[in-house]
Amino acid sequence: MSERDYYEVLGISRDASPDDIKKAYRKLARKYHPDVNPDDPTAEDKFKEVKQAYDVLSDPQKRAGYDQFGSSAFGEGGYQSGPRGFGDFAGFGDIFDMFFGGGFGSTSAGRARNQPRQGSDLRYDLRITLEEAVSGAGRDIELLRTETCPRCKGTGAEPGTHPTTCNVCGGTGQIKQVRQTALGQMVNVAPCNACGGTGQIITSPCSTCKGRGKVRRKRRIQVSVPPGVDTGSQIRISNEGEAGDRGGPPGDLYVYITVKPHRYFTRQGANILYEAPLTFTQAALGAEIEVPTLHGKAKLTIPQGTQPGARFRLRGKGVPHLRRGGRGDQHVRVTVQVPTRLTAKQRELLQELDETLQKEKTEERSFFEKMRDAFGAN
Numbered sequence: 001m002s003e004r005d006y007y008e009v010l011g012i013s014r015d016a017s018p019d020d021i022k023k024a025y026r027k028l029a030r031k032y033h034p035d036v037n038p039d040d041p042t043a044e045d046k047f048k049e050v051k052q053a054y055d056v057l058s059d060p061q062k063r064a065g066y067d068q069f070g071s072s073a074f075g076e077g078g079y080q081s082g083p084r085g086f087g088d089f090a091g092f093g094d095i096f097d098m099f100f101g102g103g104f105g106s107t108s109a110g111r112a113r114n115q116p117r118q119g120s121d122l123r124y125d126l127r128i129t130l131e132e133a134v135s136g137a138g139r140d141i142e143l144l145r146t147e148t149c150p151r152c153k154g155t156g157a158e159p160g161t162h163p164t165t166c167n168v169c170g171g172t173g174q175i176k177q178v179r180q181t182a183l184g185q186m187v188n189v190a191p192c193n194a195c196g197g198t199g200q201i202i203t204s205p206c207s208t209c210k211g212r213g214k215v216r217r218k219r220r221i222q223v224s225v226p227p228g229v230d231t232g233s234q235i236r237i238s239n240e241g242e243a244g245d246r247g248g249p250p251g252d253l254y255v256y257i258t259v260k261p262h263r264y265f266t267r268q269g270a271n272i273l274y275e276a277p278l279t280f281t282q283a284a285l286g287a288e289i290e291v292p293t294l295h296g297k298a299k300l301t302i303p304q305g306t307q308p309g310a311r312f313r314l315r316g317k318g319v320p321h322l323r324r325g326g327r328g329d330q331h332v333r334v335t336v337q338v339p340t341r342l343t344a345k346q347r348e349l350l351q352e353l354d355e356t357l358q359k360e361k362t363e364e365r366s367f368f369e370k371m372r373d374a375f376g377a378n
């Protein structure tokens with residue numbers, strides 16, 4: 001049986017780090033998980049393929065074996081994922097499982113149903129202010145999640161009672177049927193109906209969870225938002241996701257950050273853009289102005305003859321870099337305000353100024369005059 005290359009399956013290079021492998025697996029597993037793709041019959045096979053590749057590559061010993069010998073290191077048909085150790089003897093039915101990837105007519109969920117399984121990851125969307133993104137923040141969030149029932153500790157059975165082993169499937173949670181066909185012997189594996197695939201029958205269900213072993217709970221969780229996060233940043237909080245099944249660990253909680261737009265500041269990566277309005281005399285004469293920043297007020301010297309749109313930089317007044325330390329800059333873009341209302345005195349002064357400017361203009365024709373001439377207007 002030919003197998004696809006495990007590195008190819010996960011879309012990673014041969015020298016991928018354990019972290020890369022885990023990341024690639026998480027991404028693909030989420031994409032192809034049968035629960036997410038109930039209508040896509042190929043998703044399950046892809047999911048199995050990804051899981052198999054991950055099982056091998058995430059284990060340094062198995063990975064080394066695979067690198068050296070390929071999937072033949074794990075016997076014909078590729079490495080069989082499951083609780084059995086590498087090299088253990090596989091029973092008769094399992095050899096068929098190996099060839100047929102878990103058996104016809106069964107689902108991977110059915111197969112894993114009576115084994116411990118990690119809980120699902122949870123997502124929480126958190127909106128923060130730009131100030132919080134810059135300084136970091138501690139936030140309490142409230143979420144509804146599934147937890148292991150505290151009364152029965154997840155067994156589903158009323159305290160003092162015990163679940164009994166299902167006598168239909170003998171506790172395996174699966175029903176196997178061996179059939180003779182033209183192609184030879186085939187094994188059909190399906191979840192046991194009597195116990196719902198769990199292998200156990202609960203005779204006295206827990207009064208709190210009604211036998212499900214889990215309860216929905218509202219929880220307050222403290223999230224520490226590090227300085228420098230941006231919209232799209234994710235904060236992972238281990239083990240704060242949904243409860244696992246049958247003693248499996250809980251999933252993780254992912255907090256997705258959205259930074260709200262700010263009234264005055266625009267963020268561009270680690271830099272902040274701020275527009276500073278100047279009077280036209282400040283722009284012409286130069287000035288010392290005070291500019292707000294996310295780290296308090298800062299002084300900025302405007303040189304004389306500053307044009308509208310000119311940019312100045314306040315070093316280190318931007319957003320902290322998330323990983324490498326240090327901060328971005330604040331850029332100040334100047335706008336020049338033209339007065340709309342003038343007192344008689346101001347008008348007089350400006351007219352006087354205008355006459356001197358006109359005189360200069362005749363000596364040195366301005367760009368605008370040249371434009372006017374070019375378009376033939378007066």
Ligand SMILES: [Zn+2]
Pocket residue numbers: 149150151152153154155156157206207208209210211212213214
């Ligand atoms: Zn319970």
Ligand SMILES: [Zn+2]
Pocket residue numbers: 166167168169170171172173174192193194195196197198199200
């Ligand atoms: Zn059963």
